[in-house]
Amino acid sequence: MRRSIATVSLSGTLEEKLRAAAAAGFDGVEVFENDLVASPLPPREVRAAAAELGLGIDLYQPFRDFEGVDDAGLERNLRRAEAKFELMLELGADTLLVCSNASPAALGGDARAAAQLRRLAEAAAPYGVRIAYEALAWGRRVDTYEHSWRLVAEADHPSLGVCLDSFHILSKGGDPAGIRGIPGEKIFFLQLADAPYMAMDLLQWSRHYRCFPGQGAFDLTGFTRQVLAAGYTGPLSLEVFNDVFRAADPHRTAADAMRSLSVLEDALARERAAERVDGEPGADGARPRVSLTRLPDPPDDAGYAFVEVAAQEEGEEGGAERVRAVLAALGFAHTRDHRSKPVQLWSSGGVRVLLNSTDPRLGHTWDGDAAVTALGVEVADPGRAAQRAERLLAPTLPRRRDPAESRLNAVAAPDGTAVFFCPGSREGREWLADFGAAAVRDRHPGDDGAPLSAIDHVGLFQPFDHFDEASLFYRSVLGLTPEESLEVAAPDGLVRSRALAGGDDGGLRIALNVSVLGRGAHSDAAGGAQHAAFACDDVFAAAEAMRAAGVAPLPIPDNYYDDLAARTDLAPAVRERMRTNGILYDRSAAGGEFFHFYTPMLDNRLFFEVVQRTGGYRGYGAANAAVRMAAHRAEQAR
Numbered sequence: 001m002r003r004s005i006a007t008v009s010l011s012g013t014l015e016e017k018l019r020a021a022a023a024a025g026f027d028g029v030e031v032f033e034n035d036l037v038a039s040p041l042p043p044r045e046v047r048a049a050a051a052e053l054g055l056g057i058d059l060y061q062p063f064r065d066f067e068g069v070d071d072a073g074l075e076r077n078l079r080r081a082e083a084k085f086e087l088m089l090e091l092g093a094d095t096l097l098v099c100s101n102a103s104p105a106a107l108g109g110d111a112r113a114a115a116q117l118r119r120l121a122e123a124a125a126p127y128g129v130r131i132a133y134e135a136l137a138w139g140r141r142v143d144t145y146e147h148s149w150r151l152v153a154e155a156d157h158p159s160l161g162v163c164l165d166s167f168h169i170l171s172k173g174g175d176p177a178g179i180r181g182i183p184g185e186k187i188f189f190l191q192l193a194d195a196p197y198m199a200m201d202l203l204q205w206s207r208h209y210r211c212f213p214g215q216g217a218f219d220l221t222g223f224t225r226q227v228l229a230a231g232y233t234g235p236l237s238l239e240v241f242n243d244v245f246r247a248a249d250p251h252r253t254a255a256d257a258m259r260s261l262s263v264l265e266d267a268l269a270r271e272r273a274a275e276r277v278d279g280e281p282g283a284d285g286a287r288p289r290v291s292l293t294r295l296p297d298p299p300d301d302a303g304y305a306f307v308e309v310a311a312q313e314e315g316e317e318g319g320a321e322r323v324r325a326v327l328a329a330l331g332f333a334h335t336r337d338h339r340s341k342p343v344q345l346w347s348s349g350g351v352r353v354l355l356n357s358t359d360p361r362l363g364h365t366w367d368g369d370a371a372v373t374a375l376g377v378e379v380a381d382p383g384r385a386a387q388r389a390e391r392l393l394a395p396t397l398p399r400r401r402d403p404a405e406s407r408l409n410a411v412a413a414p415d416g417t418a419v420f421f422c423p424g425s426r427e428g429r430e431w432l433a434d435f436g437a438a439a440v441r442d443r444h445p446g447d448d449g450a451p452l453s454a455i456d457h458v459g460l461f462q463p464f465d466h467f468d469e470a471s472l473f474y475r476s477v478l479g480l481t482p483e484e485s486l487e488v489a490a491p492d493g494l495v496r497s498r499a500l501a502g503g504d505d506g507g508l509r510i511a512l513n514v515s516v517l518g519r520g521a522h523s524d525a526a527g528g529a530q531h532a533a534f535a536c537d538d539v540f541a542a543a544e545a546m547r548a549a550g551v552a553p554l555p556i557p558d559n560y561y562d563d564l565a566a567r568t569d570l571a572p573a574v575r576e577r578m579r580t581n582g583i584l585y586d587r588s589a590a591g592g593e594f595f596h597f598y599t600p601m602l603d604n605r606l607f608f609e610v611v612q613r614t615g616g617y618r619g620y621g622a623a624n625a626a627v628r629m630a631a632h633r634a635e636q637a638r
């Protein structure tokens, strides 16, 4: 389907907005009136600039407070409209969005409103302009799509149709099922926006908190399904009023927007494929009127090949030594060295951590605090995974490599983390050959001192402005499913956490965290913490082995264990062993259990976690997150 974006969704001047929309691959734009009025370019030149970039101007908007006025007002409004029709001829836009009258003075009466809309359509027709009438959620007299459609049907003019905007419908709990009752050719335009649930005034919610489909709480796939079922063939257009986007890089926002539409269209295409035998009409009997673009399949059964940590090797500041000491205490061995780069492979059986002393993105010496810089994702078909990532506008990372080394496709996530697609699981891991022959025998589960069985999850702190973008990126590129987002009251401010997970038994799990207010110790300025969590079958043995190897687990206050005694029936001896080893506990409603402990903070913003899941527990111990953050803070203050 044709894809458009409203200029109001992007920051910058009108020309910058057009360039960003074109660069992300949009076919057209909705020109927002304020953007045009503020532009030094005459409409004709805006049209030329858009055409030069390959963009059509699919809509001009908004035209406000037209219907529900007295006779004198109607004449004034028609005169105002004529001026806009002239402008649209210059601009090359053939559809004008007219939103329902929001003025407190708007008069009621459907017959009057319909007759006035008909007058507008009659005036528009000679210009070749179509009127798309949109019910604002806060319209004075017309605030539902059902009502806007009744007026359009009553006015009955070929130049008049409705504009459907998902926000105005879904924010009020409207039922989109009725949309399929509107003839497709009378739906002149479709605007898509998602939003998080918020208990607030509709207008404020709409003007500040809209987001791209898939980033909020609404079911945009279900909504768009109804519009397509009605027979709509126009563009899918994003109209997102959002405070963060207004201040962000428009190229980045446009790519995020395009990613969101690709995922939406792919979901619709897959639904259609599932319900239709090729060449047959759909389940509802109608032949599809638009073609839907599918993405390459997401990786199935993806798992972690490795986590890469970068740390400074040299000098007093060097964090690499500390990371090595803790990895060794966790049972990892430094088994191999990369043939051509300063990268060490540390492994414990099949659990691998790469320790890099260069910045993988820049190629020079790593000069920051130790941090997670890359995820190695093992997939059956790395080529397909890379193609999917490319279609989702993931920036490809150039790798400087020796011709003899294996070719790993890598892309950069919005937070800068590199994501490598590593081939195969069972058939061998040829990329490991880049690390030369094993210097030390890899240890395996069951071997003495190798208690870890897998990388359970990775926790990545996100910059405030890019949390939704990162969440959509990881979800779509890696084919993960997002879980409910949670808020944790940390000592330095509220932290929002959202986990993304692969198949039923976990596979890939990523926990994204962000400071809710974008400040405090968990903000980007402070370089919020990151971690890798390792799974094991005996968390007590793992903690005791680490302690015996000279690294004490992060101490957890006695108050925590007293509370645990009050609210659980864990045996006193078990609780005592937990207290000694800083082991925390969580339990799911279904009875699954989670035991986990943490290492101290290494070099300011990196730590490791060891977890044991039983009985199908699928969470991340969110109940303990605030205790963990307070404990790390106390430890760093010492």
Ligand SMILES: O=C(O)c1ccc(O)c(O)c1
Pocket: 061, 062, 097, 099, 134, 136, 165, 191, 206, 207, 239
């Ligand atoms: O907030 C507004 O005024 C406004 C204007 C035009 C739209 O299409 C819309 O959805 C909202």
Ligand SMILES: [Mg+2]
Pocket: 134, 165, 191, 239
């Ligand atoms: Mg709208």
